[in-house]
Amino acid sequence: xxxxxxxxxxxxxxxxxxxxxxxxxxxxxxxxxxxxxxxxxxxxxxxxxxxxxxxxxxxxxxxxxxxxxxxxxxxxxxxxxxxxxxxxxxxxxxxxxxxxxxxxxxxxxxxxxxxxxxxxxxxxxxxxxxxxxxxxxxxxxxxxxxxxxxxxxxxxxxxxxxxxxxxxxxxxxxxxxxxxxxxxxxxxxx
Amino acid sequence: xxxxxxxxxxxxxxxxxxxxxxxxxxxxxxxxxxxxxxxxxxxxxxxxxxxxxxxxxxxxxxxxxxxxxxxxxxxxxxxxxxxxxxxxxxxxxxxxxxxxxxxxxxxxxxxxxxxxxxxxxxxxxxxxxxxxxxxxxxxxxxxxxxxxxxxxxxxxxxxxxxxxxxxxxxxxxxxxxxxxxxxxxxxxxxxxxxxxxxxxxxxxxxxxxxxxxxxxxxxxxxxxxxxxxxxxxxxxxxxxxxxxxxxxxxxxxxxxxxxxxxxxxxxxxxxxxxxxxxxxxxxxxxxxxxxxxxxxxxxxxxxxxxxxxxxxxxxxxxxxxxxxxxxxxxxxxxxxxxxxxxxxxxxxxxxxxxxxxxxxxxxxxxxxxxxxxxxxxxxxxxxxxxxxxxxxxxxxxxxxxxxxxxxxxxxxxxxxxxxxxxxxxxxxxxxxxxxxxxxxxxxxxxxxxxxxxxxxxxxxxxxxxxxxxxxxxxxxxxxxxxxxxxxxxxxxxxxxxxxxxxxxxxxxxxxxxxxx
Numbered sequence: 001x002x003x004x005x006x007x008x009x010x011x012x013x014x015x016x017x018x019x020x021x022x023x024x025x026x027x028x029x030x031x032x033x034x035x036x037x038x039x040x041x042x043x044x045x046x047x048x049x050x051x052x053x054x055x056x057x058x059x060x061x062x063x064x065x066x067x068x069x070x071x072x073x074x075x076x077x078x079x080x081x082x083x084x085x086x087x088x089x090x091x092x093x094x095x096x097x098x099x100x101x102x103x104x105x106x107x108x109x110x111x112x113x114x115x116x117x118x119x120x121x122x123x124x125x126x127x128x129x130x131x132x133x134x135x136x137x138x139x140x141x142x143x144x145x146x147x148x149x150x151x152x153x154x155x156x157x158x159x160x161x162x163x164x165x166x167x168x169x170x171x172x173x174x175x176x177x178x179x180x181x182x183x184x185x186x187x188x189x190x
Numbered sequence: 191x192x193x194x195x196x197x198x199x200x201x202x203x204x205x206x207x208x209x210x211x212x213x214x215x216x217x218x219x220x221x222x223x224x225x226x227x228x229x230x231x232x233x234x235x236x237x238x239x240x241x242x243x244x245x246x247x248x249x250x251x252x253x254x255x256x257x258x259x260x261x262x263x264x265x266x267x268x269x270x271x272x273x274x275x276x277x278x279x280x281x282x283x284x285x286x287x288x289x290x291x292x293x294x295x296x297x298x299x300x301x302x303x304x305x306x307x308x309x310x311x312x313x314x315x316x317x318x319x320x321x322x323x324x325x326x327x328x329x330x331x332x333x334x335x336x337x338x339x340x341x342x343x344x345x346x347x348x349x350x351x352x353x354x355x356x357x358x359x360x361x362x363x364x365x366x367x368x369x370x371x372x373x374x375x376x377x378x379x380x381x382x383x384x385x386x387x388x389x390x391x392x393x394x395x396x397x398x399x400x401x402x403x404x405x406x407x408x409x410x411x412x413x414x415x416x417x418x419x420x421x422x423x424x425x426x427x428x429x430x431x432x433x434x435x436x437x438x439x440x441x442x443x444x445x446x447x448x449x450x451x452x453x454x455x456x457x458x459x460x461x462x463x464x465x466x467x468x469x470x471x472x473x474x475x476x477x478x479x480x481x482x483x484x485x486x487x488x489x490x491x492x493x494x495x496x497x498x499x500x501x502x503x504x505x506x507x508x509x510x511x512x513x514x515x516x517x518x519x520x521x522x523x524x525x526x527x528x529x530x531x532x533x534x535x536x537x538x539x540x541x542x543x544x545x546x547x548x549x550x551x552x553x554x555x556x557x558x559x560x561x562x563x564x565x566x567x568x569x570x571x572x573x574x575x576x577x578x579x580x581x582x583x584x585x586x587x588x589x590x591x592x593x594x595x596x597x598x599x600x601x602x603x604x605x606x607x608x609x610x611x612x613x614x615x616x617x618x619x620x621x622x623x624x625x626x627x628x629x630x631x632x633x634x635x636x637x638x639x640x641x642x643x644x645x646x647x648x649x650x651x652x653x654x655x656x657x658x659x660x661x662x663x664x665x666x667x668x669x670x671x672x673x674x675x676x677x678x679x680x681x682x683x684x685x686x687x688x689x690x691x692x693x694x695x696x697x698x699x700x701x702x703x704x705x706x
Binding site: 005006009010013014016017018020021023024025028029032033036039071072110112118167169170171174 | 289364410416417421432
């Protein structure tokens, strides 16, 4: 009797422990991603946006600044072609970033965007972005990386400047070692 | 039934006796306490003067990391489990723990976990150097190769803690003597019951977070790697979801010990027993919803900052209930100040100071100034050293006569207390000031203007270390011999553990005692 009571409670507690492990590994990360996507937390911007024709709000101008930086030992030169543009909300805007691989080996890069202020993240739509995909550059090769975006006319009036920053990561080894295992599903992180 | 322990080392390897296992836990924790303490002294020696004198920054980082890990997982937690093993069955009138074989296992995997962790010091690239909070990507992309050993060590000690917690819950829920209702249990049993649930809820989260690190490092996932679509901030959320309940795991059993000691030496029953139980439960619940106050500066929506700020401040309410109950217990009591009582009273005063600096840190806008400074170091050492360490010390002095059958040397105990008390305050109080003045934590070198306070802190640290040597000496002497202790040991100690002879026989309560 004693034995079975102890076994029962141990089994229950062990199940609780196991479910907390599952919660930590399989539930918390997606929950966090979903939370960030909804709130724009950490400046995560949304995925590919299907442009809907919208009235251009010519009454206001929003400054969009571009930043580009390299992570850790990424040797590429990486820079925006223009440092900032002024756009009317609703207006579709094109720009390019310039990337050049000065090394003598073929490499793959992945740009990760971040946007401030966070509350503007959900009003900044990218219809075309190089960050949706990985960039493969051969040794000594350079490329213009396109970005097409539209600022939502619903952007809160308090926001006059949006800063969009890209950090370029060297993912050559990750991709060659683990072609399928990476959590990079291009559009998710856009 | 009248058989004793096996002879020689087999007694310790094969034992399923809660007293033997408790003793092993306590000695193990004592050894880890000295190891972690030596690392702290290396840190303080280096910080005695600005500039680099004794160790290189790389080694300094390893010391801060290992000091934290060893003190949290090697010293404080096993000490509480050891006390639980020794005292819980005797307090609730049970013959042993509910799951004695698992008890043996949960202890014996610990030395292996820590052997693995400490062995990283001798590996190429050195020991983990990313702080005990091991934030990614410091602990993933930038970590030394030994990080894998660290991860497996965490897995093992996590398993040990979970098994210990299951054992404690099963013991408390199933093994109480007839008549020992839940609300008649000593508070130490109550606080441990709640702590054990916290352990079961969050140790798997710790195991989960190190597993995700392992996957990121070796198997190409990107949980915490931005390049692959992950997010380093996710690490901090998962870690502190474990980490905040963890700090209550290190303090709730202390509340139980203090609630046993204060009534004995105030010669009054504990004031507000049931409010103590409810306060403990509320603290445990709140510990799950305040984790992000450790990371106010990562960039959170204002609503998040406010929620975590107010929820954190709410914890002061049940904690205040406890402090007031202890003070009310002492109020107009016939107090005497033997060593356990000295440590218990110091616990209340100093823990309250740590609580107040915690309230200061809880203020989100102010936290941007305090974050990652020595103010934080001062805060958590004020809650952990007088909180966990002093209460364990008080518990050891309080129950040592029951364990060994001998009285410890009271004079030496008082010397230990005053050295430790002065040393502790000298060490950690100045850290408040240098922290507010902007000295960052985890640095081997610092700006000149912090030198005076750092020298005071270093002197205090060595004083505190010396005090612990007195403690060790006193304990060893008491184990070897000394004045015989009576059954009740203290004047007015209440509880079943004081009804058995001193030293407690190898088997106690083979037939359940009658509980009024």
